[in-house]
Amino acid sequence: xxxxxxxxxxxxxxxxxxxxxxxxxxxxxxxxxxxxxxxxxxxxxxxxxxxxxxxxxxxxxxxxxxxxxxxxxxxxxxxxxxxxxxxxxxxxxxxxxxxxxxxxxxxxxxxxxxxxxxxxxxxxxxxxxxxxxxxxxxxxxxxxxxxxxxxxxxxxxxxxxxxxxxxxxxxxxxxxxxxxxxxxxxxxxxxxxxxxxxxxxxxxxxxxxxxxxxxxxxxxxxxxxxxxxxxxxxxxxxxxxxxxxxxxxxxxxxxxxxxxxxxxxxxxxxxxxxxxxxxxxxxxxxxxxxxxxxxxxxxxxxxxxxxxxxxxxxxxxxxxxxxxxxxxxxxxxxxxxxxxxxxxxxxxxxxxxxxxxxxxxxxx
Numbered sequence: 162x163x164x165x166x167x168x169x170x171x172x173x174x175x176x177x178x179x180x181x182x183x184x185x186x187x188x189x190x191x192x193x194x195x196x197x198x199x200x201x202x203x204x205x206x207x208x209x210x211x212x213x214x215x216x217x218x219x220x221x222x223x224x225x226x227x228x229x230x231x232x233x234x235x236x237x238x239x240x241x242x243x244x245x246x247x248x249x250x251x252x253x254x255x256x257x258x259x260x261x262x263x264x265x266x267x268x269x270x271x272x273x274x275x276x277x278x279x280x281x282x283x284x285x286x287x288x289x290x291x292x293x294x295x296x297x298x299x300x301x302x303x304x305x306x307x308x309x310x311x312x313x314x315x316x317x318x319x320x321x322x323x324x325x326x327x328x329x330x331x332x333x334x335x336x337x338x339x340x341x342x343x344x345x346x347x348x349x350x351x352x353x354x355x356x357x358x359x360x361x362x363x364x365x366x367x368x369x370x371x372x373x374x375x376x377x378x379x380x381x382x383x384x385x386x387x388x389x390x391x392x393x394x395x396x397x398x399x400x401x402x403x404x405x406x407x408x409x410x411x412x413x414x415x416x417x418x419x420x421x422x423x424x425x426x427x428x429x430x431x432x433x434x435x436x437x438x439x440x441x442x443x444x445x446x447x448x449x450x451x452x453x454x455x456x457x458x459x460x461x462x463x464x465x466x467x468x469x470x471x472x473x474x475x476x477x478x479x480x481x482x483x484x485x486x487x488x489x490x491x492x493x494x495x496x497x498x499x500x501x502x503x504x505x506x507x508x509x510x511x512x513x514x515x516x517x518x519x520x521x522x523x524x525x
Contacts, residue, residue, distance in 0.1 A: 166507040176505045181451050181458070184497035185465065191497075192490050196482060206480045210472030210490060213479075221358040223471045224464065226429060229362030230255070230421035232463035234445035236366075236373045237417030239454040241410035243377070244390040248411055250296065250311025251418040252442025253318035254289040258419020259426045260322060261288025263341055263433050266348045267330060273347045281348060282423055289419015290412045292318065297411035301404040307411070319438065326433055340434035350428040362424040366460065369417070373456040386410065418442060440488075444470075447495045466491060 189207045197203030214220040234251050241248045248254075262285035269277055295314060299305035323339070332342040350361045377383035389396040389406045396403065421441065426433055448466050452458030473487020 163512050165510045165512050166503075167510050168507055169505075172505050177453065180501035180505055181453065181462070181498060184451070184494055184501050187497050188490055188493045192493055195489075196486070201482050202480050206476050206482050206486065209476040209479050210469055210487065212472075213475050214468045214471040218358075220471055220475070222353055222360070224467045225358055225363045226352075226360045226467075227470045228463045228467035229360055229366050230425050230439075230441045231445050231448050231466055232366040232460050233362070233369060233421040233424070234414075234418045234442055235448035235452065235459045235463055236369055236456060237414035238445055239449040239452065239456070239459055240373065240377065240386060241414050242390075242449055243454050244386045244406045244410050246300075246390075246407050246410045247308045248293065248296070248311050248414045249308050249446070250293070250314050250442070251414060251445055252438060252440065253311070253315035254292045254415040254418035255422040255425075255442045256315075256318040256322050256438055257292035257415075257422070258285035258289035259422035259433060259437060260318075260325065261285050261291075261419065262423030263330070263344075263426060266344050267341070269348075270342070270345065273345070275347065277347050278350060278427060281427060282420065285419045285423025285426075286416045287419070289422065290416040292419070293411045293415020294408075297408050300407050300411075307407070315442070322433070322437065323435065326435065330433070332432075338434070341432045343432045344427065348427060349431055350424070352428060361428055362421070365420075365424065366463070370456045370460045373459075377456065382409075418445075444491060447491055447498075450498050451494065466494075469494075 189211060192210075193203035193207040195203070196206045214224050234255065238248055238251055262281035265277070265281045265284045269280075292314065293311070296305070296307040296310035299310045300307045326341055327339045330341045332338070332340055334342070353360050354364065377386070385396070385401045386406060388399060389401055389403055393403060396406075425439075425441075426437065430437065444466055445463075448459060448462045451465065452460070452462035469487045469490050473482075473484075473490070476482045476486055477484055
């Protein structure tokens with residue numbers, strides 16, 4: 162007897178929509194049981210991680226703040242994923258974008274023009290795109306797998322960050338802490354829009370959600386990306402080149418990650434330090450798949466993952482679970498969504514020796 166996966170003739174559209182919701186529910190159940198087996202209050206851990214950030218108004222700003230970079234990065238990644246271009250190094254592009262924007266601040270410490278922060282944002286976008294251009298070049302020129310090259314560049318970015326903030330960019334007034342000098346008021350965005358719980362990054366993420374929705378569903382370029390990912394041979398016949406798609410999706414993904422990085426630096430931290438990398442680039446991969454690679458789905462999924470970030474911190478204090486509890490739930494969520502995708506596309510069949518014998522006899 163053996164288990165066999167049999168491809169379904171037509172995956173259920175309804176199940177494709179419901180799978181992310183089921184994945185979240187199953188994650189809660191399994192996560193709660195795991196923490197209970199480890200000696201923690203599993204039910205309370207699930208409550209604090211998934212429900213407290215939603216029900217407690219004083220946590221809304223934290224959720225909105227953490228969801229903004231996740232959404233921005235995931236929007237860029239989802240475009241590449243549709244073309245089967247796997248940009249795993251968004252964390253490095255996030256760091257590169259922040260460093261590029263901080264370089265503008267480093268060069269203009271005394272300039273008070275409101276255009277400075279705009280120049281920092283543009284520089285962050287360009288910095289992230291240039292960092293993503295490296296694996297794009299290696300993929301199209303030497304057929305180097307972009308998964309490996311983009312991932313390794315994350316560690317290069319981390320080393321560059323460490324070098325700059327412990328060396329040439331180190332704040333001379335920072336009491337020997339590895340950090341840049343604080344940005345000036347002209348180089349900062351507000352933590353939240355006045356009178357709201359909305360950080361500027363989330364508003365920008367909402368605008369880009371609309372842009373990506375139009376780009377993917379109402380443009381020839383969006384059609385090209387989908388065709389290259391789904392049917393490369395048909396794409397060549399239609400005149401769509403894979404190399405051009407690799408370049409464009411990698412640059413867009415890097416630009417979005419770079420924008421997320423400099424937005425985080427200018428609106429939340431106010432400087433660059435060793436704690437700046439927050440694994441947003443890696444978590445955004447989960448956001449991308451949980452959102453079904455659709456801009457609206459990505460926006461919602463970004464908020465869900467941000468809830469687990471904030472809820473994980475709350476659970477540490479209330480339930481005393483490990484600091485990695487939020488990451489555990491995020492990893493479970495990714496496994497559940499991937500498992501759900503398999504079951505949507507394939508059905509399980511148990512093949513016994515008896516059924517095999519019948520098949521052989523029928524063939525004779």
